[in-house]
Amino acid sequence: MQKFITTVTVLVFSILFAQAQTATLKAGQTAPDFKLKNVDGKEVSFASYPKAKGFIVVFTCNTCPYAVAYEQRIIDLDKKFKPQGYPVIAINPNDPEASKADSFDKMQKLAKDKKYPFPYLFDQGQVVTDQYGAKHTPHLYIVSKTAKGNIVEYVGAIDNDPEGTKTEKTKYAEDVITALKSNQKPAITETKEIGCTVKRKAKA
Amino acid sequence: MKINAFKISIFLLFAISISGYSQKVKLLTIDELNERIKNGQDSTYVVNFWATWCAPCIKELPHFEKLNTEFKSEKLAVLLVSVDFKSKLNSAVIPFVKRKNMKSEVFLLNESDPQKYIDRIDKSWSGSIPATLFIKGDKRKFIESEFTYEQLLTEYKKL
Numbered sequence: 275m276q277k278f279i280t281t282v283t284v285l286v287f288s289i290l291f292a293q294a295q296t297a298t299l300k301a302g303q304t305a306p307d308f309k310l311k312n313v314d315g316k317e318v319s320f321a322s323y324p325k326a327k328g329f330i331v332v333f334t335c336n337t338c339p340y341a342v343a344y345e346q347r348i349i350d351l352d353k354k355f356k357p358q359g360y361p362v363i364a365i366n367p368n369d370p371e372a373s374k375a376d377s378f379d380k381m382q383k384l385a386k387d388k389k390y391p392f393p394y395l396f397d398q399g400q401v402v403t404d405q406y407g408a409k410h411t412p413h414l415y416i417v418s419k420t421a422k423g424n425i426v427e428y429v430g431a432i433d434n435d436p437e438g439t440k441t442e443k444t445k446y447a448e449d450v451i452t453a454l455k456s457n458q459k460p461a462i463t464e465t466k467e468i469g470c471t472v473k474r475k476a477k478a
Numbered sequence: 479m480k481i482n483a484f485k486i487s488i489f490l491l492f493a494i495s496i497s498g499y500s501q502k503v504k505l506l507t508i509d510e511l512n513e514r515i516k517n518g519q520d521s522t523y524v525v526n527f528w529a530t531w532c533a534p535c536i537k538e539l540p541h542f543e544k545l546n547t548e549f550k551s552e553k554l555a556v557l558l559v560s561v562d563f564k565s566k567l568n569s570a571v572i573p574f575v576k577r578k579n580m581k582s583e584v585f586l587l588n589e590s591d592p593q594k595y596i597d598r599i600d601k602s603w604s605g606s607i608p609a610t611l612f613i614k615g616d617k618r619k620f621i622e623s624e625f626t627y628e629q630l631l632t633e634y635k636k637l
Contacts, residue, residue, distance in 0.1 A: 298604070339531045339563070410606050434591045437563045444593075466596040466605040468561050470532065 298407030298429060301463035305331070305417040305424040308402045310365065310395035311378075313385040318363065318393045320417075320424055327359035328418035328427070328454060330447065333367045333408035336384050337375045338470035341411045344432055345388065348412070351432070351447060352392040360416075360451050362392035367403035367411065373473035403472060410469030416450045416460075427454060430465030503572050506559065506585035508598045515613055520555040522637060525611040527587075527599070529562045530570045534624040535608040539578070541627040545634060546582045554634070556582040561607060564588065612637055 299305065309319045320329060330351055334341045352362035368376040378396045385394045397403050406415060416428040428450040435443040450460040506514070515523050526542050528535035539558065546556035558580070562571050567586050575584050589595040596605050600620035603609055610630075612619040614637040621633065 339529075343563075409604050431592065434593050436592065437565065437590065439565075440590065465593050466603070468529075468592050468596070468605045468607065471534065471606045 298409060299405075299415065299426050301426050301428060301460075303426050304422075305329075305415065305426045306402070306405045307424065308365075308395075308405075310397055310402060312393040312395055313378075313382040313390075314393075318395055320419075323361055325359070326361055326419060328416065328451075329424070330355060330360055330362045330451075331406070331415040331417060332362060332364050332412050332432075333403060333406070333414075333472075334364050334412040335366050335368050335373070335376045335470070335473075336380055337368075337373060338411045340436055340467070340469045343436055343438060344412050347432055347438075349388070349391060354448075355451055356391070358451070358455065360454075364390070364392055364394045365397050365402060365408075366394065367397055367400060367408050367413075368473040369400060369475050372475050376473065400472070400474065408472060410467070410471050412469060413467070414447060416447060416454070418454055428460055428463050431467035434465075436468065503560070503567065503575055503584045503586055505564070505567070505588040507588045508595050510588075511557070511559065511585075514557070518555060519553070521553040521614065522549075522634070523555050523557060523611075523613040524634065525557045525559055525613070527559050527561055527607050527609045527611075529560055529607060530566065530574045531562070532607050538608055538625050538630075539580070541625055541630050543580060543582055544627060545630055549634070558582050558584045560584065560586045562586060564590075 307320045309317050312318045320326075323329070332348055334344070334348065348362060348364065356362065366376055366381055370377040381394055381396060384390075412432065414428075414430060414432055415426055417424050418427050428446070430446060432447045433443045433445045434440075446462055446465050449462065453460040511525070515525075524542065524545065526539075528539060530536070542556050542558060546554065560571050564586065571584075571586050587595070592605060596603050599611060600618075602620055603622055606622055608624050609620070609622040610625070612621070612633060617637060619633070619637070625633070
């Protein structure tokens with residue numbers, strides 16, 4: 275009996291887990307709050323920003339070439355939009371065993387070296403990663419604080435120029451915040467992007 | 479003696495050109511990919527999207543190479559399309575292909591706007607790699623996950 279219960283429990287959890295992994299949040303859905311450890315050791319959540327109008331939540335990491343290519347652009351987003359009420363909150367979605375260079379101490383080092391002006395959070399057990407359905411790095415979510423709670427306004431890429439070679443690029447993230455600031459719904463609420471898949475422990 | 483030197487140099491030239499052939503990486507747009515498939519002489523195409531920075535992709539590449547070799551007689555063509563940055567062609571992609579001595583046709587995707595090209599490959603593609611497109615006649619199947627050789631073989635046989 276004990277064994278049966280264990281089996282059922284494992285089964286139920288694995289189903290829940292599989293579901294949690296698959297669905298990426300879409301515009302209009304509630305953005306779940308979280309409480310994750312920052313590189314400075316303190317915990318950060320949406321509640322840490324009582325005055326914010328919204329958030330730029332970006333799942334990113336130390337190692338992915340796409341994340342590295344976008345790093346400066348993420349820093350610039352924070353510099354530009356934090357004063358306007360939309361701070362960047364970066365979350366590393368990778369399992370530190372599956373991706374050793376994405377461990378908490380490596381995150382601390384990178385954040386210090388690159389002087390990250392935003393929190394860079396460690397997602398123990400990839401819980402928040404699965405709640406948001408983040409698939410790859412970088413994967414960006416723009417969230418607005420409304421009377422109905424924290425609502426996802428946009429999911430996808432930062433802009434349409436990962437390599438950073440275009441003179442004219444569509445800056446999806448900036449356009450979304452510009453729309454939100456003038457109380458409009460963003461024209462584009464979802465984009466796609468190549469990126470490194472979220473690193474997970476090998477399944478047994 | 480003179481003739482011998484001539485023979486050797488001809489042989490060397492030949493050897494270099496053969497080894498060079500298997501290690502070529504061409505730039506390829508989506509239009510060119512579609513043309514390649516439309517006008518190709520093979521009946522089945524397995525198009526794998528990968529990158530030199532993608533560990534699971536590198537792990538499964540040998541399976542695609544093996545499939546290509548084993549089913550060449552069945553008119554199968556395996557096309558390996560890298561989504562590395564274009565600036566990495568000479569510094570990363572070509573050295574990688576040489577080092578692994580890859581025999582399948584290798585390309586570097588010559589597109590710059592993921593928002594446009596991801597949907598053109600398949601609407602269901604989130605953009606994660608590895609991802610593989612199977613084409614046989616009018617049939618198209620797109621799978622966004624990593625394969626073992628057995629899984630790849632099963633998908634190929636199911637076409």
